[in-house]
Amino acid sequence: MAPPLDQRLPSPALTVDAVVFGVDDGELKILLIQRGMVPFAGSWALPGGFVKLGEDLEKAVRRELESEAGVRPSRLEQVAAYGRPDRDPRQHVVSIAFAALVRLDQHSPHAGTNTRLAAWFAVDRLPELAFDHALIVRDALARLRSELSHTPVGIDLLPPKFPLRDLQHLHEQISGRSLDKRNFRRSVLDSGLLQELDEREPAARHRSARLYSFNQDACSALET
Amino acid sequence: MAPPLDQRLPSPALTVDAVVFGVDDGELKILLIQRGMVPFAGSWALPGGFVKLGEDLEKAVRRELESEAGVRPSRLEQVAAYGRPDRDPRQHVVSIAFAALVRLDQHSPHAGTNTRLAAWFAVDRLPELAFDHALIVRDALARLRSELSHTPVGIDLLPPKFPLRDLQHLHEQISGRSLDKRNFRRSVLDSGLLQELDEREPAARHRSARLYSFNQDACSALET
DNA sequence: CCAAAAGTGTTTCACTTACACCCATGA
DNA sequence: TCATGGGTGTAAGTGAAACACTTTTGG
Known part of the structure; x- marks a missing residue:
């Protein structure tokens, strides 16, 4: 089924990304981070980052959200994994995307608390996004829509x-x-x-x- | 957002697993592989294996299915990613699970063609499964059920x-x-x-x- | 002629959709 | 008193669920 772990081939890197939904001013918005370095320096992207060895996926998302934007979502749900080898121009990076719901009233007024520049964008007026993040947002929105009928997302x-x-x-x-x-x-x-x-x-x-x-x-x- | 790739920490290993559904003798069955080595030597598990660097996730699944059981599914769909650090006793391995549908009439009568011992089990009479594969099967079944109303799974x-x-x-x-x-x-x-x-x-x-x-x-x- | 499975319509109920007016309040 | 949004009920239509008997065929 698999080679022994100590002699296996190099494998893709693993990241998590989050589509954080919030309601601001009556509009559905998502949280974006402005990238500071190549590739896509200066463009907007989903918050996220590498998963540490031994770290649970959900914990990794929470850690990144906390440090990148000071956000603590109440609920996190997986959207999908994105693994096209060319989705990151540097090397093969597989990313597992999560959808998160937050109440903006609980968080620092608007932008990021911590390191990077973070901002909320209305879902129908998003800027160009880095990597395949536009696709991820589409999928997360579709998932949110389908949950609308089954679960009380408003909560x-x-x-x-x-x-x-x-x-x-x-x-x-x-x-x-x-x-x-x-x-x-x-x-x-x-x-x-x-x-x-x-x-x-x-x-x-x-x-x-x-x-x-x-x-x-x-x-x-x-x-x- | 992320450290430069060449100085990042060790990250979890990445595998794919497949829940292959087929209809045999009027019953819905899934394909299992008998593991040859520790951990869980001798017990049954989902077919799957490590993702190679630069390899698309779906390609990795197809490669493993072909080599482990001689199976070429017509359709593959992602189920979810499983990342609990303790799901593999050896080390942290994140697995992305796929659901696959195959027509048994197109495949060699029953068991594996290639290397390992493979067999079909009725979904309501599965043996004990290795790792968290029982959970993965449950999720894949739930997904198949929800697709039943939208898509012609029979095809x-x-x-x-x-x-x-x-x-x-x-x-x-x-x-x-x-x-x-x-x-x-x-x-x-x-x-x-x-x-x-x-x-x-x-x-x-x-x-x-x-x-x-x-x-x-x-x-x-x-x-x- | 009997056993075994194929084939065929109608009624009921629940749920979804469409639709328009009066009410309370503060300026 | 007027502008603004809050609050309310009913009728028609659509889709899902329940339900039983006749037909065909081979043995």
Whole structure:
């Protein structure tokens, strides 16, 4: 099945990359890092880096996200592995991509805390990306879309209390189509995942919206 | 983002593993290889092996499948990457798992052609598996199940001409539940993916069934 | 003529979609 | 009082699920 480990051939390098989704200003955005060195110096790329020997993949992603952008996502899910030999011009690098959801309200206002220049970009207005990262983003978005119907993605993207309008906008952003207000409310309320709160939004010059929160118990019961 | 390649730390080894599905004797089976060496010498495992530098992941899987079991699958799809540091007792090995579909009628009757002992096992009667391969099989099965609704999996598992009964049995095997004959026929015929042939099964001591084939054009039109 | 599997329609139910107006609030 | 967004119900349509008998064939 495999040669003994101590006499095996050189193998590709292994990295992880993360597509970090967040909602900012009502828009779905992803976190990008500006590269400091060749190849693709100066262009934008997904946060990520090499996996250390003995390190779990998910831990590697969290370590890189923390150090590159000061971000601690609540949930991480694998998207796919990318292994085309020419995807990195230097040498063969296989990357395992993760999708992460973060609540921007929990993180330092906007950009990176630590070493590199980090910024949030609306998913429909991304700059040119290094390597095959545009492909990875496409796949991660597709995955997020398909999860939209099965799992309460809002729980990891919205603040703890939110009006239904924001949840609807989030779903519209992710699915890329506009939804009927009444149908959306019915389906999401009937699902039993939301908790109606006795609070309302700060008053504007119109009727203020009721706030909701996710019902943690009902949501975690879904996972099984 | 990453240290220069020539001064980076030692990184985990990289392998690919394949869950090869086939239909044999009306049952859904997967291909296993008996390991010849430690660890897990003598126990059954998924076919797979190390990825060579510069080699595409899918090519690596095909190479291993060809050499370990003489199998050439028509379609390969990624399942996930498995990276727990303790999944291989020797050292940290990250494996990218693929699911493959093969038509057993196209391959040498049963076991491996080449080097190792290979055999087909019904998915519901698998032996103990090495490493975390039982987990990988579970995930691959889950993926196959979810594809059942979207894609014509039969095209890669059944012979070119088959009675509807066989297709229904296949769907029942994969989904793990029994299906209503009339509803199944209606839905699969309405889908337009099948071509009704002017042939029937060899006669038994009962009415012989009409044969069908997949409409290649309609199927490939789906992929978009 | 009997055993064995092939083949065939209709009804019911749940779910999704489309659709328009009144209400509360602050400026 | 007006502009702005919050909040509400019903009807039609579409797709899934349940359900039983007749037909063909070879032995």
